[in-house]
Amino acid sequence: MRLLFWFQLVCTLIAVTAAGDDFSFTNVDYTGFACKAALYSTAVYCATDSSYDYLCYCDNDSAIGSFMYCAYDNLKSEKDRRLIREFFLEQCPNATDSHLEAVYQNASRYMVNTSTLADFNRTKAIDFPVYYNIPLFDANFATYRAFYSNYKKGLHWGAALVGYWGIIMFCGMVSSMAHKFAPTLVISANKMASRTWIVRTYRKFVSIPALFGPSHADRIIMGGALPTRLDSLIICGFCALCVIFQAAGYEHVENNTFFENKTVELTRLVGDRSAFISNFLMTITYLFAGRNQLFLWLTGWKQSTFVTYHKWVGRMLVLTVLNHTLSMLITFVVAGYYKEDSVEEWWIYGAVAVVAGGIMFLQAMSWLRVKNYEIFLYVHILMAIAFLLGAWRHIDYFGYGPWAYATAAIWCFDRFIRLVRIFSFGVKTAKVCIVSDETLQITVDRGSWWPFFPGAFGYLHILKTSVFWQSHPFTVVKTDNNELRFYIKIKKGVTETLYKQLLSEPNYTGEVKVAVEGPYGDYKPAEAYDQVLMYSGGNGIPGPFAYAKELGKTTIDETTKFVKLYWVIRHWHSMDWFLEELQLLQRYANVQTVIYVTKAHEGKLGEKLTAHFDTSSPSSSSEKGSEGHEVVVSHDYLETVHKMLPHIEFREGRPNMAEIVNQDIDECDDKNVAVITCGHGNMCDEVRAAIADKVGSHKKSRIDIFEELQTW
Numbered sequence: 001m002r003l004l005f006w007f008q009l010v011c012t013l014i015a016v017t018a019a020g021d022d023f024s025f026t027n028v029d030y031t032g033f034a035c036k037a038a039l040y041s042t043a044v045y046c047a048t049d050s051s052y053d054y055l056c057y058c059d060n061d062s063a064i065g066s067f068m069y070c071a072y073d074n075l076k077s078e079k080d081r082r083l084i085r086e087f088f089l090e091q092c093p094n095a096t097d098s099h100l101e102a103v104y105q106n107a108s109r110y111m112v113n114t115s116t117l118a119d120f121n122r123t124k125a126i127d128f129p130v131y132y133n134i135p136l137f138d139a140n141f142a143t144y145r146a147f148y149s150n151y152k153k154g155l156h157w158g159a160a161l162v163g164y165w166g167i168i169m170f171c172g173m174v175s176s177m178a179h180k181f182a183p184t185l186v187i188s189a190n191k192m193a194s195r196t197w198i199v200r201t202y203r204k205f206v207s208i209p210a211l212f213g214p215s216h217a218d219r220i221i222m223g224g225a226l227p228t229r230l231d232s233l234i235i236c237g238f239c240a241l242c243v244i245f246q247a248a249g250y251e252h253v254e255n256n257t258f259f260e261n262k263t264v265e266l267t268r269l270v271g272d273r274s275a276f277i278s279n280f281l282m283t284i285t286y287l288f289a290g291r292n293q294l295f296l297w298l299t300g301w302k303q304s305t306f307v308t309y310h311k312w313v314g315r316m317l318v319l320t321v322l323n324h325t326l327s328m329l330i331t332f333v334v335a336g337y338y339k340e341d342s343v344e345e346w347w348i349y350g351a352v353a354v355v356a357g358g359i360m361f362l363q364a365m366s367w368l369r370v371k372n373y374e375i376f377l378y379v380h381i382l383m384a385i386a387f388l389l390g391a392w393r394h395i396d397y398f399g400y401g402p403w404a405y406a407t408a409a410i411w412c413f414d415r416f417i418r419l420v421r422i423f424s425f426g427v428k429t430a431k432v433c434i435v436s437d438e439t440l441q442i443t444v445d446r447g448s449w450w451p452f453f454p455g456a457f458g459y460l461h462i463l464k465t466s467v468f469w470q471s472h473p474f475t476v477v478k479t480d481n482n483e484l485r486f487y488i489k490i491k492k493g494v495t496e497t498l499y500k501q502l503l504s505e506p507n508y509t510g511e512v513k514v515a516v517e518g519p520y521g522d523y524k525p526a527e528a529y530d531q532v533l534m535y536s537g538g539n540g541i542p543g544p545f546a547y548a549k550e551l552g553k554t555t556i557d558e559t560t561k562f563v564k565l566y567w568v569i570r571h572w573h574s575m576d577w578f579l580e581e582l583q584l585l586q587r588y589a590n591v592q593t594v595i596y597v598t599k600a601h602e603g604k605l606g607e608k609l610t611a612h613f614d615t616s617s618p619s620s621s622s623e624k625g626s627e628g629h630e631v632v633v634s635h636d637y638l639e640t641v642h643k644m645l646p647h648i649e650f651r652e653g654r655p656n657m658a659e660i661v662n663q664d665i666d667e668c669d670d671k672n673v674a675v676i677t678c679g680h681g682n683m684c685d686e687v688r689a690a691i692a693d694k695v696g697s698h699k700k701s702r703i704d705i706f707e708e709l710q711t712w
């Protein structure tokens with residue numbers, strides 16, 4: 001699998017370096033180009049002569065002499081003269097270096113100024129060496145230099161944008177690898193660093209908090225989530241570079257020999273520059289969207305982080321393509337080529353890519369995405385195919401096909417690995433049941449090789465449903481029977497479809513064929529911290545629970561890590577779908593579990609708990625609630641819960657996350673703390689805000705936050 005990842009890296013590098021050698025022109029090359037063009041404007045050596053073609057120069061000593069005279073007149077150093085001879089030999093491989101030198105020596109004695117010749121006809125082929133036209137040479141030199149240095153800027157600055165992400169990812173990679181291979185050392189070093197004001201201030205104001213206020217995971221603006229402040233700065237830096245790289249450094253040449261006016265000249269330069277930059281952005285846009293891309297593994301970042309970057313690189317790609325389109329449109333309209341070229345295949349395919357990119361830009365808006373994720377996904381994939389196809393046929397015409405091939409390779413690689421993962425898991429029969437009318441519990445055999453780790457998640461294909469091709473990510477818990485178990489909140493899509501199918505099954509329990517694509521995710525080195533605090537809510541419990549199980553110890557000594565696991569649920573009945581796991585925590589002496597029941601007063605009890613609860617006892621009473629649910633007001637009920645889960649502390653009401661976090665961290669004192677969160681976005685955001693605030697003043701130890709929740 002890793003070999004394949006390296007294959008993907010090679011594809012990326014090919015994309016980045018594709019055509020990298022093409023425009024490495026120097027002043028010597030520009031001199032060669034300008035001499036040829038200036039000489040062609042002065043005289044021709046055969047009927048098919050042109051401003052850039054050397055065919056009728058290669059075996060014509062007069063033409064060679066004229067060229068060499070022009071070149072040597074402008075290049076004085078030995079090195080440059082050798083390079084210009086090499087330049088000429090590339091055009092005329094049959095000539096030799098000594099021949100060029102000899103021809104120059106000979107021709108320079110017979111040079112003719114064509115303006116002194118009576119009745120000189122420039123279009124009639126001549127056979128004597130001529131002086132070049134100096135103003136024409138200067139204009140051509142400046143034109144060639146401006147034109148090709150703009151190409152070079154497009155290439156170099158496009159590569160710099162990729163390099164920008166390379167540097168960001170390199171930092172992430174170093175940090176992730178250090179945490180993986182020397183976690184204790186890194187945490188000690190970080191602890192020392194946290195004593196310095198600058199590090200604490202950076203963490204408080206830059207690396208940990210949300211962009212504005214507390215909102216990051218919670219969808220606040222038309223269903224969209226804001227990146228963290230650090231991610232926002234990284235994205236702003238990237239966007240700023242995109243704008244600067246497309247706006248700066250254009251050179252206007254008076255008497256430009258390529259373009260008839262300044263509008264055509266400048267729009268063409270902008271169009272060329274943005275074309276190169278688009279190629280680079282296209283490759284990384286597709287790369288960042290993948291589930292199986294090397295950098296996810298190297299950096300250990302969440303997929304949602306890459307999705308955030310993917311969105312912004314994609315947006316800049318569409319804007320860059322639009323810049324390219326509008327600039328080229330103006331060039332072609334003003335220069336009068338529009339009618340002729342707009343029916344060309346390359347033009348039409350370019351237009352397809354622009355339209356597909358525009359559609360993606362609009363349809364990927366969070367509001368639409370949240371409304372119907374699957375429709376968003378299908379349209380997005382179709383448009384991504386149309387974009388790549390259009391871009392390929394468009395750029396291939398100009399010789400830049402490798403970018404499209406590399407992009408396609410990156411994408412196909414991701415899809416291929418997905419298939420490999422699905423097929424290697426196979427199709428298995430899973431047990432599925434509805435619990436407490438809110439969660440689907442799916443249990444399937446893990447097989448012998450599926451590498452489970454805390455925080456792992458898999459994309460589940462539920463083959464029984466009419467939407468078997470859909471894959472949805474769910475966190476996995478490994479049971480003691482070597483099974484994988486998912487705890488799935490019933491929402492409005494595939495989860496509801498399965499829920500409705502199960503309603504007709506006895507005990508709301510049945511069997512479904514499933515395939516699991518995974519595992520994905522990154523294991524965080526929680527064991528390297530002295531204490532681990534986990535704040536989870538609702539169906540966000542599986543990840544933190546898996547960490548608690550991993551860190552749980554049946555006996556305690558001075559090296560044992562202390563784990564505190566919070567789980568916030570709305571109703572008592574939520575415990576039903578996690579009862580086995582909650583009971584299992586009793587084994588561990590170092591795991592303290594606290595459950596908050598925010599709407600405990602509504603008394604919604606689960607069947608598993610009520611089965612142990614004697615409702616006929618005199619101290620019990622029940623009545624019908626407003627929604628027709630049984631509202632139970634009973635001390636016996638709590639007693640039953642405590643009896644079944646004596647190791648768990650229950651609290652009723654909604655927790656104030658900031659208060660709890662502050663109190664917990666204060667209790668940890670000088671111990672290094674890992675904080676893991678997964679729950680409602682708003683809850684995770686409150687924890688993040690509290691931690692950001694805390695690290696600003698906490699000098700005694702290192703506090704790191706690992707947010708398991710992923711929103712995209």
Ligand SMILES: Cc1cc2nc3c(=O)[nH]c(=O)nc-3n(C[C@H](O)[C@H](O)[C@H](O)COP(=O)(O)OP(=O)(O)OC[C@H]3O[C@@H](n4cnc5c(N)ncnc54)[C@H](O)[C@@H]3O)c2cc1C
Pocket residue numbers: 369370371372373374457471472473474475476486487488489490491492493494495496539540542710711712
């Ligand atoms: C890494 C990860 C782990 C997760 N683990 C769990 C878990 O253990 N238990 C749990 O209940 N939920 C989990 N979720 C959330 C879960 O993926 C969605 O709730 C589920 O996909 C909704 O399916 P649906 O068709 O019923 O949703 P819908 O009702 O159609 O959509 C509800 C929301 O879910 C999101 N969503 C839908 N499909 C996807 C998708 N394919 N990828 C990402 N987001 C999607 C959309 O934002 C949408 O607004 C996890 C999400 C991620 C990213």
Ligand SMILES: NC(=O)c1ccc[n+]([C@@H]2O[C@H](COP(=O)([O-])OP(=O)(O)OC[C@H]3O[C@@H](n4cnc5c(N)ncnc54)[C@H](OP(=O)(O)O)[C@@H]3O)[C@@H](O)[C@H]2O)c1
Pocket residue numbers: 475489537538539540541542543568569570571597598599654655656657678679680681682683684686708709710711
């Ligand atoms: N890796 C992942 O990305 C991942 C993994 C697992 C699950 N998930 C997803 O994560 C979500 C988990 O949340 P959920 O929908 O299950 O939660 P939920 O039912 O909406 O809320 C669970 C409990 O959290 C409480 N709560 C919410 N915000 C709070 C806050 N700011 N402070 C204190 N308590 C708060 C709620 O209280 P109230 O009663 O007052 O509202 C409720 O009791 C699910 O949508 C699930 O699909 C994602």
